[in-house]
Amino acid sequence: MSKRTLPRLLQTPAVLLLLVWMLVPLGMTLYFSFIRYVLNSLRRPEWTSPSLSNWRGFGNYEFVLKSKDFLLSIQNSLVIVCSILFLTVILGVLIAVLINRAFPGRGIVRVLLISPFFVMPAVNAVLWINMILDPVLGLQGITVGSINDMVEGLRNAPLVGWFFSLWPELTPISFRATQTSALAVIIMVTWQWTPFAVLIFMTSLQSEDQQQKEAAVLDGAGPWSQFRFLTLPHLGRPIAIVVMIQAIFHLSLYAEIEIVSRGNGNKNLPYLIGEFANNNIGAASATGIFAVILANIVAIFLLRMIGKTLME
Amino acid sequence: MGRIQLENVTKSFGDVEVIPPLNLTIEDGEFAVFVGPSGCGKSTLLRLIAGLEETTSGKVIIDDENMTEVPPSKRGLAMVFQSYALYPHMTVRKNIAFPMRMAGVDEDEQEKRIAAAANALNLTDYLDRKPGQLSGGQRQRVAIGRAIVRDPSAFLFDEPLSNLDAALRVGMRLEISEMHNRMQTTMIYVTHDQVEAMTMADKIVVLQAGVIEQVGSPLELYHKPRNKFVAGFIGSPKMNFISGDEAAKQGAHTIGLRPEHTEVSTTEGLWKGVVGVAEHLGSDTFIHVHDTGLAETFTVRITGDIAVRHGDTVYLTPQAEQIHKFDTDGLRIV
Numbered sequence: 001m002s003k004r005t006l007p008r009l010l011q012t013p014a015v016l017l018l019l020v021w022m023l024v025p026l027g028m029t030l031y032f033s034f035i036r037y038v039l040n041s042l043r044r045p046e047w048t049s050p051s052l053s054n055w056r057g058f059g060n061y062e063f064v065l066k067s068k069d070f071l072l073s074i075q076n077s078l079v080i081v082c083s084i085l086f087l088t089v090i091l092g093v094l095i096a097v098l099i100n101r102a103f104p105g106r107g108i109v110r111v112l113l114i115s116p117f118f119v120m121p122a123v124n125a126v127l128w129i130n131m132i133l134d135p136v137l138g139l140q141g142i143t144v145g146s147i148n149d150m151v152e153g154l155r156n157a158p159l160v161g162w163f164f165s166l167w168p169e170l171t172p173i174s175f176r177a178t179q180t181s182a183l184a185v186i187i188m189v190t191w192q193w194t195p196f197a198v199l200i201f202m203t204s205l206q207s208e209d210q211q212q213k214e215a216a217v218l219d220g221a222g223p224w225s226q227f228r229f230l231t232l233p234h235l236g237r238p239i240a241i242v243v244m245i246q247a248i249f250h251l252s253l254y255a256e257i258e259i260v261s262r263g264n265g266n267k268n269l270p271y272l273i274g275e276f277a278n279n280n281i282g283a284a285s286a287t288g289i290f291a292v293i294l295a296n297i298v299a300i301f302l303l304r305m306i307g308k309t310l311m312e
Numbered sequence: 313m314g315r316i317q318l319e320n321v322t323k324s325f326g327d328v329e330v331i332p333p334l335n336l337t338i339e340d341g342e343f344a345v346f347v348g349p350s351g352c353g354k355s356t357l358l359r360l361i362a363g364l365e366e367t368t369s370g371k372v373i374i375d376d377e378n379m380t381e382v383p384p385s386k387r388g389l390a391m392v393f394q395s396y397a398l399y400p401h402m403t404v405r406k407n408i409a410f411p412m413r414m415a416g417v418d419e420d421e422q423e424k425r426i427a428a429a430a431n432a433l434n435l436t437d438y439l440d441r442k443p444g445q446l447s448g449g450q451r452q453r454v455a456i457g458r459a460i461v462r463d464p465s466a467f468l469f470d471e472p473l474s475n476l477d478a479a480l481r482v483g484m485r486l487e488i489s490e491m492h493n494r495m496q497t498t499m500i501y502v503t504h505d506q507v508e509a510m511t512m513a514d515k516i517v518v519l520q521a522g523v524i525e526q527v528g529s530p531l532e533l534y535h536k537p538r539n540k541f542v543a544g545f546i547g548s549p550k551m552n553f554i555s556g557d558e559a560a561k562q563g564a565h566t567i568g569l570r571p572e573h574t575e576v577s578t579t580e581g582l583w584k585g586v587v588g589v590a591e592h593l594g595s596d597t598f599i600h601v602h603d604t605g606l607a608e609t610f611t612v613r614i615t616g617d618i619a620v621r622h623g624d625t626v627y628l629t630p631q632a633e634q635i636h637k638f639d640t641d642g643l644r645i646v
Contacts, residue, residue, distance in 0.1 A: 215397035219411035219458070220385035229410070233401040238615050 014273075026292075031286035033060050040279055046125070051279075069267050070287075076182055076267040077294065080189075081250045085243050087190040092197025092242065093235060097227065099198075100200065102203045110202070117195040127258035128188040135172035144172040178265030185256045185308035193249075197242045204238040207221035247302055251295055269294060314465035314498030315340045315400075316361060321370035323356055323522075330356055331522040332479055333370065337584045338466075338500060338515070343492050346502045347509040347545070348519035352451040354502045357472055357519070362391050362468050363501065370463035375465060385414075390459035391468040394475060396441040396451045404430075408457045416463075432491075449480045456491070466498035473508065485511060506546055510534070518542050533553040540642035543568050549613060551636070554606045564645055571598065571613035573634035578620065581627025585610060587620050601626060 037056040038045045049052055064070055100110060116124070132139045147170055154164040175184035208231065216226050257263060257271045267275070269291040278282035316338040323331040330353050340343045346354040353486045359365040361372060362630035363384035374382045379387050390411075398407050408429055430436045433453040434534055443451055443457050452472060456610050459467055467486070473481045503509055509516050509531045518525040518533065518541070526538040530546075539542035543551050555566045574580065576599065590597060597618055601610045612628060620626055637645040 018506070061399060209395070211393045211397040212399060214392070215393060215458075216399075216410075217364070218384050218389070218391050220414035221410075225414060229402075230399065233399075236401070244527050282428065 028287045029285045030296050031285075032281050033289050034058075035282060036060075037281040037285075038312045040281050051175035056263060056282065060282040061289075062284050062288045064276075064290065067283075069272055070290075071268040073272040074268055074290075074294065075270050077251060080182060080186055081247055081267060081298070083186045084189050084250050087186070087247055088194045088197045088246060089239055090244060091190070091194045092201050093232075093239075095194065095198045096205055097231065100202065113198055114195045116192050117199075118194060122186055122255040122259060125185075125256040126194050127286070128191070129175060129260050131185060133173075133175040133184055133187070135174045140175075144170045156206065176261050176264070178261075179256075181261035181264060181266035185253065188256055189250065189253065189258075193246060197245070201235055201240045202244050204235055208234050234307045240309045243300050244306055247298055251298065253292075254272065313340055315325070315375055315396075316373075316466060316498065316500070317373040318357075319371040319373060321360060322358075322368045323360060323365060324368045329522070330361075334522070334524060336517065336524065336527070338498060339495045340498055342450065343489075343499045343501065343514045344514060344517060345424060345513035345515070346517045346519060347504065347506055348525075349545075350504060352519040353522035354504075356522075358391075358468050358470055358500060358502045362389055363387050364391075368422065374441060389467040389468055390462045390464035390466075391457050391470065392452075392455045392472045394471040396455040396475075398442070398451055398497075400443055403440050403442055403452050404435060404446070404457075406586050407454055408439075408461055411462045412468040413617065425461045426457075430462045432460070433439055433457050447574065447595075448476050449484060453487075456488075459496060464497070465619060466500060469499065469501040471502055471504070473503070473505075479585075488512065502562065503573050505550060510546065516546075517546060532646075536644070537568075537636065538644055540566065540568065540638050543636055543644075549611045552607055556606075558589065558606055562637055565640045566638040566642070567590065568636035571611040571632050573631045574610075574612045575629040576612050577612050577617060577619075577627045577629070578618075578624070579627065581629040583628045585611075585626060585628060587622055587624045587626055589622065590620050599626065601628065604628065 005032045032050060034056060035050060035052065036044075037050045037057075039042075039049045043049050095113065099106060099113065103109075119127070130138060133145075133221055151164050151167050151169075155161050157164070173180055175181060192293050212230055213226060221229065251268075252270050253268060254274065256268055257268060258264070258274075263271050263275065269272045269287060273284050273287045273291065276287055318334055318336045319330065320331065320333045320335060329487050346357060348354050349415070351535075356365060358534050360367055362374075363379070363382065367380055370380075371378055374387060376390070399410065401412065405426055408426050409422050412425065417425075418551070427436075430439055433456060435450070436451055436455060438446060438450060438454075443454065445614070446454065452475075456470070472488075473484050476484060485508060488499075488501075492512075501508075501512060507563070513530055515527060515551070516530055517527050517535055519540055526533060526542045533542060533546045537546060540553065544553070549571045551568045551570050551576075553566050557563060559567045583604050583606060587602035588602045588609065589602040592601045595615070597614050599612045599614070599618075599620060601612060604610045610628065639645050
């Protein structure tokens with residue numbers, strides 16, 4: 001047995017597993033995307049089973065490209081991912097820096113801060129859309145309603161009444177609407193994933209060199225300069241990690257979109273795949289291939305960015 | 313200028329008083345070394361002067377100005393840390409420029425000072441590297457460079473050489489001494505290494521448990537230690553302490569005898585003992601003698617070489633005028 005045989009033999013199970021796990025689904029998706037394949041058709045019953053005789057070429061891709069939701073879903077995928085990344089990183093850094101200082105009850109505060117991360121995505125979405133964002137029964141509706149009532153009452157008050165009569169009546173926002181459903185998804189996922197960012201940044205902050213900070217204090221750096229020139233560069237690597245992991249997860253958001261608006265005005269690629277998959281497996285597979293391409297483009301950008309920070 | 317006075321300075325962490333009331337004056341241009349065993353409060357004292365720790369009570373006075381409540385950056389002091397505390401993501405140039413950038417010094421002036429500091433510290437070729445690409449000695453020089461460009465009234469060094477290997481330590485020791493001779497700026501240097509203290513200091517401050525045991529020039533401390541602690545701490549190898557009959561003969565509770573102040577002979581002498589370990593360094597020989605009846609081990613240092621080995625019998629004779637006498641409280645008897 002040559003020197004290389006044994007290591008290769010030992011690698012084989014992992015490689016085989018990877019092949020089966022990844023290449024088989026990818027191959028099937030590719031295959032389905034080039035044939036006519038539907039789950040149910042009374043008119044053309046031969047399309048209901050996958051077969052090469054139903055070859056459609058790039059027909060499924062054309063169909064997907066021409067469908068009215070395709071561009072919206074690409075755009076939404078990117079908007080949702082980028083917004084969530086932006087918000088979670090900024091909030092994560094701010095909260096992590098805030099709770100890095102010692103204060104009474106810090107342990108409890110930390111546990112509470114992490115807890116949203118343990119809520120299931122679907123539960124998270126139901127809680128937010130019904131209990132918080134609902135324009136009538138949710139916290140939003142109640143708050144807007146009571147502000148309106150208060151302003152209404154103060155309009156007739158002496159002296160200050162004229163000031164409040166200038167105020168417009170506030171209308172609550174319906175987050176299930178076409179224009180706002182993406183916003184609702186961004187808000188609830190940001191709430192859920194900020195703890196993840198906080199957790200990663202917090203551990204990183206604890207490894208920050210205190211002598212460096214003291215040196216900076218002696219060098220005349222104020223709190224802002226210390227944050228800008230020491231803490232932020234120190235967090236470069238964890239930020240890159242948070243961005244990468246979250247991008248992977250948020251490109252495949254589904255439950256939140258389904259629960260908020262059932263795709264009304266807000267679809268991303270996974271949701272579009274889901275819609276096609278109700279019947280048209282061919283189109284769903286073609287969309288899946290588009291999703292793979294999009295994910296790869298995002299991954300290349302992210303790896304470049306992260307590679308840069310890691311090299312520094 | 314850089315005259316630093318501590319007036320009745322105390323420091324407590326919670327209920328633990330690490331520095332009881334302490335008074336000390338360091339004159340302008342002086343090289344003062346705080347030396348003592350680990351945990352004696354020497355670093356805390358330095359941090360109190362720098363302003364990184366707040367005094368519990370008492371005053372820190374720099375150039376006749378009360379600086380007790382003044383923030384660290386406004387005290388005009390520069391500090392070099394044990395871990396160098398360089399900013400890892402900045403180049404050497406930016407590291408050195410950082411204090412000037414914070415102070416709003418204009419770019420041309422910054423460049424000029426960086427060039428001067430880099431030149432003085434042999435860092436010119438490394439200005440565009442990151443600290444991670446430098447050796448320990450070079451990092452230490454960058455840290456010193458960062459201190460120099462601020463043109464401080466005093467430099468504070470917190471065990472700056474402890475992370476370097478022995479050879480480099482000797483080199484850096486010389487460089488810092490030369491820097492002091494050239495700049496004539498006040499320097500306060502904290503170390504646990506009495507060799508560093510002896511070789512560099514104008515004034516040594518020996519500390520134990522936050523209390524100043526003695527302040528004086530290196531040779532003063534060597535020849536006239538005020539008590540047993542200082543006598544044992546200064547000098548290498550350590551002073552031998554003998555109590556009991558031999559001490560009583562000299563009219564003291566304890567007598568101390570430095571290893572280099574004892575004659576050794578293989579034939580005759582006052583005290584007889586057996587060689588435990590003989591360390592032959594070529595220039596010197598350290599002999600650890602057992603079974604003298606004086607102390608468990610009696611260390612002798614002689615210049616040059618002597619042919620003794622483990623198990624040999626040797627005779628020791630003290631140089632009578634070099635015997636240090638201490639009373640029951642460990643204080644020197646004059």
